Amino acid sequence: MASAEQIRAEPGLTAGAAGQPARRRRKRRTNSATWGIVGWVVGILFFFPVLWMVVTSFKTESQAYTNTPSIVFSPTLSQYRTVFSSGLWPYVANSAFATIVSTLLVLLLATPCAFALSLRPVKKTRDVLFFFISTKMLPVVAAIIPIYIAARDLHLLDNIFTLVILYTAMNLPIAVWMMRSFFLEVPGELLEAAQMDGAPLRRTMTEVILPVVAPGIAATALICCIFSWNEFFFAVNITATQAATVPVFLVGFISSEGLYFAQLAAAATVATLPVVLAGWVAQRQLVRGLSFGAIK
Amino acid sequence: MTAIAPTVTSAQPARARPDRRRQGWARRGPLLPALVFTIIVTQLPFVVTLWYSLRSWSLVRPGSQHFVGLTNYADVFKDSQFRQTAINTVIMTGGTVLIAMVIGVALALVLDRKFLGRGVVRTLLITPFLVMPVGAALLWKTTMLDPTFGIVNFVLRPFGIGHFDWISRFPLESVMIEMIWQWTPFMMLLVLAGLQSQPKDILEAASCDGARPLQIFRELTLPHLRRYIELGVVLGAIYVVNDFDAVYMMTQGGPGISSANLPYYIYQRAFLGFQVGQAAAMGVVVVVATIIVATFALRLIFKTFSGTEQAA
Amino acid sequence: MAEVTYEGATCIYPGAEKPAVDGLDLAVKDGEFVVMVGPSGCGKTTALRMLAGLEEIDDGSIRIDGNDMVGVSSRDRDIAMVFQNYALYPSKTVGENMGFALKMHGVDKDERARRVRAAAKVLDLEELLDRKPKNLSGGQRQRVAMGRAIVREPKVFCMDEPLSNLDAQLRVQTRTQIAELQRRLKITTVYVTHDQVEAMTMGDRVAVMRGGRLQQFASPTELYDHPANVFVAGFIGSPAMNRLDGRLTPDGITVSGASMRPPDAIMRAAHGHSQIVVGIRPEHLSIGDGQLETYVDLVEDLGSDFYVYGHLVGDADANVIVRAGREHPRPGETIKIKIDASRLHLFDADTGVRIGE
Numbered sequence A: 001m002a003s004a005e006q007i008r009a010e011p012g013l014t015a016g017a018a019g020q021p022a023r024r025r026r027k028r029r030t031n032s033a034t035w036g037i038v039g040w041v042v043g044i045l046f047f048f049p050v051l052w053m054v055v056t057s058f059k060t061e062s063q064a065y066t067n068t069p070s071i072v073f074s075p076t077l078s079q080y081r082t083v084f085s086s087g088l089w090p091y092v093a094n095s096a097f098a099t100i101v102s103t104l105l106v107l108l109l110a111t112p113c114a115f116a117l118s119l120r121p122v123k124k125t126r127d128v129l130f131f132f133i134s135t136k137m138l139p140v141v142a143a144i145i146p147i148y149i150a151a152r153d154l155h156l157l158d159n160i161f162t163l164v165i166l167y168t169a170m171n172l173p174i175a176v177w178m179m180r181s182f183f184l185e186v187p188g189e190l191l192e193a194a195q196m197d198g199a200p201l202r203r204t205m206t207e208v209i210l211p212v213v214a215p216g217i218a219a220t221a222l223i224c225c226i227f228s229w230n231e232f233f234f235a236v237n238i239t240a241t242q243a244a245t246v247p248v249f250l251v252g253f254i255s256s257e258g259l260y261f262a263q264l265a266a267a268a269t270v271a272t273l274p275v276v277l278a279g280w281v282a283q284r285q286l287v288r289g290l291s292f293g294a295i296k
Numbered sequence B: 001m002t003a004i005a006p007t008v009t010s011a012q013p014a015r016a017r018p019d020r021r022r023q024g025w026a027r028r029g030p031l032l033p034a035l036v037f038t039i040i041v042t043q044l045p046f047v048v049t050l051w052y053s054l055r056s057w058s059l060v061r062p063g064s065q066h067f068v069g070l071t072n073y074a075d076v077f078k079d080s081q082f083r084q085t086a087i088n089t090v091i092m093t094g095g096t097v098l099i100a101m102v103i104g105v106a107l108a109l110v111l112d113r114k115f116l117g118r119g120v121v122r123t124l125l126i127t128p129f130l131v132m133p134v135g136a137a138l139l140w141k142t143t144m145l146d147p148t149f150g151i152v153n154f155v156l157r158p159f160g161i162g163h164f165d166w167i168s169r170f171p172l173e174s175v176m177i178e179m180i181w182q183w184t185p186f187m188m189l190l191v192l193a194g195l196q197s198q199p200k201d202i203l204e205a206a207s208c209d210g211a212r213p214l215q216i217f218r219e220l221t222l223p224h225l226r227r228y229i230e231l232g233v234v235l236g237a238i239y240v241v242n243d244f245d246a247v248y249m250m251t252q253g254g255p256g257i258s259s260a261n262l263p264y265y266i267y268q269r270a271f272l273g274f275q276v277g278q279a280a281a282m283g284v285v286v287v288v289a290t291i292i293v294a295t296f297a298l299r300l301i302f303k304t305f306s307g308t309e310q311a312a
Numbered sequence C: 001m002a003e004v005t006y007e008g009a010t011c012i013y014p015g016a017e018k019p020a021v022d023g024l025d026l027a028v029k030d031g032e033f034v035v036m037v038g039p040s041g042c043g044k045t046t047a048l049r050m051l052a053g054l055e056e057i058d059d060g061s062i063r064i065d066g067n068d069m070v071g072v073s074s075r076d077r078d079i080a081m082v083f084q085n086y087a088l089y090p091s092k093t094v095g096e097n098m099g100f101a102l103k104m105h106g107v108d109k110d111e112r113a114r115r116v117r118a119a120a121k122v123l124d125l126e127e128l129l130d131r132k133p134k135n136l137s138g139g140q141r142q143r144v145a146m147g148r149a150i151v152r153e154p155k156v157f158c159m160d161e162p163l164s165n166l167d168a169q170l171r172v173q174t175r176t177q178i179a180e181l182q183r184r185l186k187i188t189t190v191y192v193t194h195d196q197v198e199a200m201t202m203g204d205r206v207a208v209m210r211g212g213r214l215q216q217f218a219s220p221t222e223l224y225d226h227p228a229n230v231f232v233a234g235f236i237g238s239p240a241m242n243r244l245d246g247r248l249t250p251d252g253i254t255v256s257g258a259s260m261r262p263p264d265a266i267m268r269a270a271h272g273h274s275q276i277v278v279g280i281r282p283e284h285l286s287i288g289d290g291q292l293e294t295y296v297d298l299v300e301d302l303g304s305d306f307y308v309y310g311h312l313v314g315d316a317d318a319n320v321i322v323r324a325g326r327e328h329p330r331p332g333e334t335i336k337i338k339i340d341a342s343r344l345h346l347f348d349a350d351t352g353v354r355i356g357e
Helices: A002-008 A016-057 A078-084 A089-118 A125-137 A140-153 A160-184 A188-196 A201-230 A233-238 A246-257 A261-281 A283-290 B004-053 B071-078 B080-111 B118-130 B133-144 B151-159 B171-196 B200-208 B213-241 B245-250 B262-272 B276-311 C044-052 C094-104 C109-122 C138-150 C168-185 C196-202 C220-225 C230-235 C264-269
Strands: C004-011 C021-028 C033-037 C059-064 C079-082 C156-160 C188-193 C205-210 C213-218 C242-248 C253-255 C258-260 C275-280 C285-301 C306-312 C319-324 C334-339 C345-348
Touching (some): A016 B151, A078 A261, A089 A160, A089 A201, A089 A246, A125 B004, A125 B213, A125 B276, A140 B262, A160 A201, A160 B004, A233 A246, A261 B118, A283 B118, A283 B171, B071 B276, B080 B118, B080 B213, B133 B171, B133 B245, B171 B213, B200 C079, B200 C094, C004 C044, C021 C059, C033 C044, C044 C059, C044 C188, C168 C196, C196 C220, C205 C230, C213 C220, C213 C230, C230 C242, C230 C275, C230 C345, C242 C319, C258 C285
Parallel strands (some): C079 C156, C156 C188
Antiparallel strands (some): C004 C021, C242 C275, C253 C258, C285 C334, C306 C319
16 A cells, blocks of 8 residues: 555655755755845945944054055054053043943833833823923933033033933933833733732732843843943033043044044044944844844 | 711722722832933923023123023024024935935845844944944044045045045035944844744745735835834934034034034034024924924824734 | 646755655645645645745655646745635735735736625625724634635645634634535645544545655545554544554454454454554444453543543553443443454554555
């Protein structure tokens, strides 16, 4: 019977047809190879300015100012030495402080707020969300004048805490929105199961919800850090010498030293490096955050 | 008996009411700190800006401020430079957002395919978004677009374009290119999320139905991506319209005001010209305009995103 | 006119050790309703998707109407597929969903509307033509998925477990509708399910698969009466056929000490096999004065039938199921079971292959 022979037949590919599967699988591979080429070309194109910045930072000025850009050269650390000896560290400390403290503050305020807006919906959820986003739409320039004057009168100019407050307000709307979308992802059954197991709200929050939302919190924190570290407008207007941050340093470095390509490339590399590295390392979180948890 | 019954019935509702009220506050409670903080830090200054806009005040002459009513506003509307920068802002924002979105969609389509080193390419592609805006602006101004030593001119030399000063000749466009470079990754990631959320069996069904890849993209993928594109455009516009760093670093608004956008122009008035009253009035005008545009835009996002919640 | 032939068709997923579908040979006649059935992972869905062009044919070939489909993309195969989760286009209305394929093939608007309306009438979808999928119930979506397929009048229907997301009652109802529809349209259909009841009631012929290999391809009756191996014997029929270890003796066979004599034809074929598996269906056993002593574990009351579940005394692993009437034993009792020896199935204990015809 045919079926009995099926069972006793040799498994796998027959000798005669051995060539065929290889042919078909080759077609699959060339397809992915073309996309690969396109992908890499585009990737390198987009990355190129950053790459060139790093390459330039290891050149001497004479090597940087050549008619034909030099790719082969002997690298030097002299530009970096100049950058690091220009009193960089206080700026870094200020940036770090403002970034970390404001992000922590944002998380502290946004998490319960997002929780209230998602898992325990309040009557005016949409209006509140609208309000938060609308604060981001109001041009910062409109608010800067009174903020500057108020800070001046309260002797809070050039004070790192002023920056912290401003950065918190700057990132809060996005944080609330992002966290809310992460909270919405928590399956309702999880909460019901915790309720059946007798857990009070606070414990449900910490032991059930937070672990599920943890990647989302990390993503939000990362986005806040990126925006705070890179922020320039408030920093340049509110700070002077004590509380100045890295972006201010960069601009200051150029105006005092002038536009020397290799040097400013080194300065720019140092300034941008922390956030770029953080973004690379926590890429998945970044992508999640930016897609508002839409990506699985 | 009749005496007892009313007290029993009246006691119960009294006990129920405070419970409900307490529950209401328990729900609203977590919301409040963030809300109050935001109101104080963002709304108060705006109210003060409104107040300043009704006064004439120059920071260089302290004590000179006095009430002038709507004069500042009249000046603003008469100011041709304000009009010009407003137009610049619209061009810059609209152009950047739209072009970044188109490129973003294309890049997302590429990243949606499997190929060797896809993760690395993604890392490379998100980098522009991470770079400090002032740093990025600086980069583009010097190593990229410099007439003599910039890479762009080097690459274009074989095509006959040699020593070309992009930043002086095309200031607005140069700033836009920098902004597009920075914001494309954001658009790309949003669209990629959209692409990956599309169920694969729908694409297979379309293939069985005889649709070619381009048709599938047009008929099925694009409609699905609509909400992601809308979100990207609105969110991107919010950030780009306020972008100050690029203009400050690359062109200082020049030559003249050909590349100045509203944030930079107002900044010039306030901190370089010390004209607080006028700057404030401009700020208010910009705010009102933004609110009008934003109301329409927000209604859009909410429609698309409450759709998500229903489907979920 | 569409015959479907699988000739040694094989599919291996990249990186997998074993093929998902291994050398499948199957010939479906024009207009036939063939059901592929088997446990999860048996390769039935992969085999269906190979036919639809959604999986690569790594070896062998698949022919539709004699034309080799290797290298031919889905859109050129003239196959309509009904997906397990329906795969309705969310941004389009029901009418647009159903007319999509026609639009892709350049059919003009009026003709499209006419054909869509005709199909909608058959499936009672006329009032839903302007709705979007998200506003439809599960049963309605299922009908739209069917409608999308029949509008095309393709050469072959491929159906991937289309009923598995429906509730039990709707499933039975829709089952008969699909079978009747296919009979009327006479389009060759390949249908995949894990539910052997669906397979038995709907298919002209049924292909039982396991581990990527075809076990048996025959009509439902043939599968039921003459299963080709132990696996098919135990898979088809609910409750499952009893399969007990036995030995061949000069006079007949013995199972757990009890001896019985199968028909002569089977005895002749059994010559040479020493260890065998004895199969007998629950309805061919009776409770009474018989050879098998059985301890009753559980009795299932199905209203019309009762099924007694137990195990042979002395061998706790030898499970026995007997069909009984209202007067049935209780759990804990020990009963004697009589075997109708003319209804025995014998299988070789090593290969599992059926002995005799």
